[in-house]
Amino acid sequence: MPVSRRVFLARGLAAAGAAPALLAPAGGVLADLSLGAARLTTVSDGSLTLPRDFIFGPMPQAELAPILAAHNITGDALTPECNLALYRDGTHTVLFDAGAGPDFMPSAGQLLDSLDAAGLTPEEITHVVFTHAHPDHIWGVLDDFDDPLFPDATHMMGRREWDYWWNPETVDRIGAARATFAVGARRRMEVIEAITEFFDDGEEILPGISAVETPGHTPGHMAFELRGGGQGAMIVGDAIGNEHIAFARPGWESGSDQDMPLAAKSRSQLLDRLASEQMQIVGFHLPGGGIGRVEKGAPGEDDYRFVPA
Template identity: 55%
Template sequence: MKITRRTLLGTGSAGLLTAGLGPILPTRAWANARLEADGRSLDTLSDGNLVLPMGFLTAEGVDAAALRPILEKHGVTGDSYTPDCNVTLLRDGDRVVLFDVGSGPDFMPSAGKLTEALDAVDLTPDDVTHVVFTHAHPDHLWGLLDEFDDPIFPEASYMIGRSEWDYWIDPETVDTIGEARASFAVGAQRRLEAVEDRIEFFDDGAEILPGVAARATFGHTPGHMAFEVALGGESAMIVGDAIGNHHIAFERPEIASGADQDAEKGIATRVALLDQIAAAKMPMIGFHLPTPGIGRAEKTDDGYRFVAVE
């Protein structure tokens, strides 16, 4: 498996008009990495970043002060943090597959940049043949529709885990998910219903596309899925938000995350997934790992360490 890293430049959506020169569009640079073997490739594309309160990192009742040294070691300080958003792109023959679609225009102004990233790798939304969802939180799903509620990827078929679909499409979810996430439920239902006639469901262990196997990683959401992608004689794991950051989630995976809807399931999933990835020395791609989001997990004496691709 070959790993390459580069810098991509994307064109901004707002321009400056200068006399006689026409519009000058600002550019945005981000790191990109690619895994490739036997004619298949996995790229990471930036959807921008989120801006979240520090309290989102740990669940209620966790001694956050005791974790401060870990965060400071990784340069995470202040009242908020800014996790990157890395969408994974698989190219395999005629298939152009996106794993998640980012935030779109309606979640946070710092995110929703996926169409710029596609342009930087010479693709348009029309080129996407399949969209596969890890889960239906806003930063993974809301990029499905544009500001006019039309599908951004008009030629794509869509795939989601059956349990994840059942949870978000259930009209009772908005009343049971909690006030802080009620808008997540409303937004997910609206967007999923927009592609209901074009969506396929799968369960744990299914080969959803050639060389792409679904792995149940419940906890962050009730039906969250990771995906093991074969590349040559090796595999890479797309972990979505099952491993949600490169500091506490690795060094103290047994700590409950405030981002997980079921904290205890999230812990069990995270520990098992890190153990598998580290033991197999398997490349991993994390949606909120530092851009470009590709690296490996190494076992330490009391936890794990994220080693970014070089």
């Protein structure tokens, strides 16, 4: 049966009775690129199943329909990939986000298998850097005993994002549909607090990695600009959350964003920069492993296109 947006937000998919999600490719490296001597790859955490109105609900439906048709999007469910970025420069092994773990959706939480297929153990991760604290990005940070899954890693989160989810008033202010997001984030943050460092917009958090605040999807959402060997890439998290409407109509408000107008502004600015600078993009929910580039549409038009690597 169709899954309501409220049920999805409140309890994930497991209790909603929807059809199983289509799984992303199993294990190992999905896509990769070189940044000088460093290597940036993506590994799979599986996929999500989302009710279509979770994203499309606030959009003008008559104008939306031909865009969805052009992307062969039909039915009541979307099944986006979950691609975690892994950066290795010979000194640092940096994982961007920690995936969903076992408690969010049955189709997600595959990170450990993917790391194993890529020849890595959790103990080899030196840093876990969060774009934001939604369930599919932070709920996988603990192991089966509720201890840090990456015991030797420094965990890093933007200060504004941390303060938002740490605030005990957030669970009451975020709305009933997202209250479990707040409870789940806070529980995990309490465990990793002692091993977490904070940063602000524009800081170089590690050599060659700078924080770029892209608020709206969450209040302190961060993207990350990576530079090496004269090349650049931007890890965008959920600031650009899909390959269809987010590119074709970036100014439209998406139901997946907590502050929809602010997220649309951040998305438009980010796409304009990525297209003009021809910087590689690494998207958590983009297809084909999430690595590609952004092409601008016709002159005078505010539309873009995702071109997989």
